Amino acid sequence: MHQDVQKLNIPKKNMTLISTPKKSVTCMVPYLFLILAALGCDNHPVKVEILTIDQKTKTLDLRVATVKSVQNIGKLEGRATRLRGGISMELDYIEEVARWHRVGTPVAFNAIKSNGILYPADFNSLAMVSVYYNIEQAMLFFESIGMIPGELGRLDTYYWADVLEINYDDYGAITREKGSNNAFYLALSQDDRGFYVMPFDLQDTQSAVDRVPLSMNPGVVTHEFAHAVFQHLVYDALPNGGKDLLPTPYNYLWALNEGIADIFAIALTGDNDFITASISNPGVQRNAAEFIEYDEFLDDHVQRAGDSFKNPYEIGSFISATVYEIARRFQPLPPNGPTRPALRARKVVAKITYDTLAVLVNYGADNFVPADFFSIFLTHPLIGPGRRQIVCDVLAERFKIHYDEVEGCQ
Numbered sequence: 001m002h003q004d005v006q007k008l009n010i011p012k013k014n015m016t017l018i019s020t021p022k023k024s025v026t027c028m029v030p031y032l033f034l035i036l037a038a039l040g041c042d043n044h045p046v047k048v049e050i051l052t053i054d055q056k057t058k059t060l061d062l063r064v065a066t067v068k069s070v071q072n073i074g075k076l077e078g079r080a081t082r083l084r085g086g087i088s089m090e091l092d093y094i095e096e097v098a099r100w101h102r103v104g105t106p107v108a109f110n111a112i113k114s115n116g117i118l119y120p121a122d123f124n125s126l127a128m129v130s131v132y133y134n135i136e137q138a139m140l141f142f143e144s145i146g147m148i149p150g151e152l153g154r155l156d157t158y159y160w161a162d163v164l165e166i167n168y169d170d171y172g173a174i175t176r177e178k179g180s181n182n183a184f185y186l187a188l189s190q191d192d193r194g195f196y197v198m199p200f201d202l203q204d205t206q207s208a209v210d211r212v213p214l215s216m217n218p219g220v221v222t223h224e225f226a227h228a229v230f231q232h233l234v235y236d237a238l239p240n241g242g243k244d245l246l247p248t249p250y251n252y253l254w255a256l257n258e259g260i261a262d263i264f265a266i267a268l269t270g271d272n273d274f275i276t277a278s279i280s281n282p283g284v285q286r287n288a289a290e291f292i293e294y295d296e297f298l299d300d301h302v303q304r305a306g307d308s309f310k311n312p313y314e315i316g317s318f319i320s321a322t323v324y325e326i327a328r329r330f331q332p333l334p335p336n337g338p339t340r341p342a343l344r345a346r347k348v349v350a351k352i353t354y355d356t357l358a359v360l361v362n363y364g365a366d367n368f369v370p371a372d373f374f375s376i377f378l379t380h381p382l383i384g385p386g387r388r389q390i391v392c393d394v395l396a397e398r399f400k401i402h403y404d405e406v407e408g409c410q
């Protein structure tokens with residue numbers, strides 16, 4: 001099941017996903033509940049109860065948080081995102097189109113106000129405001145490391161989205177699967193980009209090992225938000241959104257996309273293993289505290305798979321674990337130990353990573369290999385001689401087979 005969870009996250013090369021009927025989102029909720037009229041529209045910080053992860057137990061917990069960027073709390077619309085409900089669509093990876101059956105309408109957030117705090121009055125309101133909060137936290141984090149407010153354009157969030165995925169399985173048979181307990185980012189076109197939150201069953205997720213729905217996991221949401229950032233900084237800067245790249249550089253870039261998404265998720269949450277609260281067995285090692293060494297099989301998988309490459313997480317996890325260790329040693333912490341780096345060190349590597357992505361295509365993406373990421377990383381103004389030595393030491397331990405290709409470590 002969780003292989004499928006991963007599947008939709010991917011920016012498939014031969015997937016253009018056009019021919020979406022222009023979505024005219026003009027439908028209004030026929031009437032507003034009185035309580036919404038009382039809540040009104042504002043863009044002041046709002047104190048609200050949300051669902052989030054208890055970091056100690058890795059289970060769901062209720063907490064009062066401050067939502068800062070919302071302009072219309074009754075519809076959960078604001079600078080971070082705009083929630084839409086009731087969409088129904090097919091992602092047809094065979095025909096390479098997205099078909100909208102219902103484009104969705106504004107949602108209605110119901111809450112009871114007590115002592116200045118909004119307590120969601122129903123489960124969907126609680127889940128929706130938690131999603132909004134998680135996206136806002138990701139946005140504010142990126143803004144704190146250099147992203148210009150509004151740079152990504154409007155990102156809608158399709159809540160409780162009915163998504164049917166049509167694809168081939170490994171044997172060439174056509175599969176039709178409804179998405180569930182998944183959250184992903186998808187760029188359908190220049191002005192149709194956003195987050196999709198699939199239905200989830202809280203009873204199931206609470207009783208199973210995978211306790212936290214993906215959209216209630218701040219690390220997962222930050223991971224998805226990072227894909228929106230990568231889309232903007234890298235793919236949008238390439239001719240035809242990068243689709244003209246040869247399979248090998250395309251696959252390496254895709255692996256980088258997954259790796260940096262985990263880097264930012266860990267930088268925000270501080271949790272090197274954020275995924276396991278939601279996916280107990282992600283298939284590939286995603287714990288950034290593991291010592292992951294780059295071996296020739298990783299290159300072999302990329303090069304041999306060509307257009308049918310499906311596992312960007314192997315190299316992605318190498319990249320995120322390497323950058324995590326760099327953050328640890330920047331702090332400084334003893335090499336390869338269990339102590340987590342503090343926010344300050346995590347933000348330094350997040351800032352360098354963000355700026356590296358912003359200039360990556362200037363260095364040429366046609367022959368992109370993972371060594372290029374570290375070569376550009378090393379040119380950052382925040383890397384002085386001491387930090388350069390640290391980065392090169394970590395690469396010498398983990399990236400032996402390509403160490404010579406990293407410019408700046410010789």
Ligand SMILES: [Zn+2]
Binds near residue numbers: 009
């Ligand atoms: Zn991803």
